[in-house]
Amino acid sequence: MQFEMIIQAFQDILLNEENLAAIYAYIAAMVLLVVLVMISRWQRLGIVDKLLIGTVRGTIQIILMALILIQIFALENVFILYIVLLFMCSFAAYTVKSNLKNIPGVFVPSFVGIIIGGLSVITLCLLLGIIPPSGDYKLGEFMIPMGGMVIGNAMNISTLVIERMWSNAQKQRSLMETALALGATPYQATEMTIKESMRTGLLPNLNRYASLGIVTIPGLMSGMIIGGANPLFAAFYQVIVFIMIFLAQVVDAELVSRLFLKEMFNLRYQIIVPPPVS
């Protein structure tokens, strides 16, 4: 009986004219993916596996998400919504760990950084009454997509900060040793790297922020307008999302960098990062 229901659900999806058009577009877009893979192979960018696995995994994840999104968006229970966000944070930290396979101890700092960076911003917005806006809006409609954007960006800056800290400890070991030899703490010895990676991590969003509405038409705003929201309302919320992202990224980077130091230095302030494999 249940099996028949699942078949029926799939038939409903496939027989929908709009969905069939999307499936066609998806298949056609594989041409773009092939071009991308060819360029990556030619330039030996080392990202082909990530692109292919990411496409399959991402497609499955987003389809499943799309099927349950309506239910999640309709949620009003803050507790359940926080559990959904917590799951998203865990998956984000797992993604950071998977992308930095050669670096030890990545999961815990990124998990803590993403949770505190991401969820503190969401909580602050709830307390300030920013989400949900007054009117006939469901809490889930705002908390989940905005949380997703904040967590996703916190995930990106976690990856960047950890990767830069680790690779600089390998490539600029002499400078780091010079700093330690002058009595620097591990944080002082890596501070320049941390600040630089924070600036680099914030830069793409700062560019989008500066060109907002002229060059960049962000997803949230477009989605809200397509969904029938007032354009002015959508515009205000788009700026709010950017501010939330910046705050979450800065909090995340500060936390991740401090927590990750214990993977790079021991208690005697000695560098424990192995030299690069030549």
Add this chain to the structure above:
Amino acid sequence: MISETEPILELENVSMEFDGRYLFRGLKLQLRPNEVIGLTGPSGSGKSTILRIAIDLITPTSGTIKCNGKDIMNCDPREVRKKLILVPQQTSMFPGTVRENLLWGLKINGLESSDTELEQILREVKIEPSFLDKIAENLSGGEKQRIGIARALLLSPDALLLDEPTSALDERSTMAVETTINEVVERRNIGVLIVTHDKEQARRFTSRIIDLEGYQ
């Protein structure tokens, strides 16, 4: 001539094993104020490692290291590194000007210095005070080496540990660095442990030579 005062740095039976092979075994060394010790030995014998061990950047396989009579394992590593300052072989400069580089060590230790003091320290290492505003990374090897020494001296250390300070320099720059080191030792009554592959240089300006060949 070895002074009778208490050693600033003392290595007692220090051994270092790396990849199943001993770099050196049972090394003994005492560095006193106003003394320049030369550390020589073949390439790969662990000369630079000894300097890193002395300031607790590396822990030896066995042995004891004392700084002013105290076992460094019982001290805050930052305190040890403020008393014994290592100037690495290719002195790294932080991004920015010579002034910013000189102030870096002071800043992280909660200290300050005036431009007059910075100019004075530059004169001490035979660098023109006008260098303060130059970009440190653009300086020559010999100039960087002397800025590295000045940066260390600003923290008033008890000893300087110099890793091949003249290895990449021409004869003229080498002589300038050697003169600077000798004058600094005399003026400040500090100890210097200098790693050099050049035995002739070690004979020329150190008061004692320790050859690592005898510890392998």
